[in-house]
Amino acid sequence: MKRMSIGLQMYTLRDATAxxxxxxxxxxxxxxxxxxxxxGYGDIPAERMRDLLQELGLKAIGSHIGLHLLENNLDNEIAYLKTIGAKYAICPWLPVEARDTEAWRTHLVNFEKYGARFAEEGIVFCYHNHDFEFEVEIDGQIVFDALYERITPEKLQVEMDIGWVQYSGVDPLAYIRKYAGRLPLLHLKDYRGGEKGKQIDTVELGRGDLPLNAIIETASEASVEWLIVEQDTCANPPLESVATSMEWVKANYLNKF
Known part of the structure; x- marks a missing residue:
């Protein structure tokens, strides 16, 4: 099994970073x-963030960039990413009013444009899914698949949130394999319950229902570069939760290398 790097989505710690x-x-x-x-960067200037990450030995994987920032602040977002040495720019979410079929037709055009612009600067543009990408179709094809069929890999790569994939009723292992070679980033999370239409109870890694060991092995085979821990909501203090998840990663994955 190829070793993948372990990252954290800082949204998990949004209260602490505030x-x-x-x-x-x-x-x-x-x-x-x-x-x-x-x-988000907590209003820290890019040069200071770069220096801090270097001091701490942390790599800047990339950033979740809201649709409004892609539309209105693209050059500044690119400049920040380049300064901190980040490789990936990710669209993480779409507002409810921007998820119908016609809205998606517009997104496909715009995402291709953003991807081309990022590529010019040596940055890889990705899209991060939730469940709604499996609920809307374009010409009889679910949006998740249409997105990557209609935009070339050079302009759009996959950041797969494996928790939302399973929640959507799709086989997570099959979907990892389906996008092998185009899937550099995988959000690793766990949850309990999660019946369709109900709120997911996100939990620390190893405390939920996802087949995490099989997911990790399949991700390695699919050439995933980064496993990124994310917990949307935490019943325990968030820093405690990400510590617990990291201990699971060390015991079940990193100890193999």
Missing amino acids: QDFEGTLRQVAALGYEGVEFA
Whole structure:
């Protein structure tokens, strides 16, 4: 099995970063995470963020960039990513009013444009799924698949949130295999219950229902570069939760190398 790097989606720690962004990053590094994926920068200038990450030995994987920022602030987002040495820019979410079939037709055009612009700067553009991409169709094809069939890999790669894939009733292992070679980033999460139409009870890794060991092995075979831990909501203090998840990763994955 090829070793993949272990990152953390900082959205999980949004309450902590709102109070002390730099201090929270220091705690993430101390837990053993190798990289971070941002969802905002806490108003920290790019040069300061770059220096802090270098000091802590953390890699900047990339950043979740909201649709409004892609539309209105693209050049500044590119400049920040380049300064901190991040490779990936990810569209993480679409508002409810922008998810119908006609809206998706527009997104396909715009995502291709954004992907081309990022590629010019040496940055890889990705899309991060939830469940709604499996609920809408374009010309008889679910949006998740249409997205990657109609936009070339050079302009759009996959960041697969494996928890939402399983929640959508799709075989997570089959979908990882389906997008092998186009799937550099995989959000690793766990949940309990999660009947369709009900709120997911997200939990620390190893405490839920997902077949995590099989997911990790399949991800390695699919040439995933980063396993990115994310917990949308935490019943326990979030820093405690990401520490618990990292201990699971060390015991069930990193100890094999």
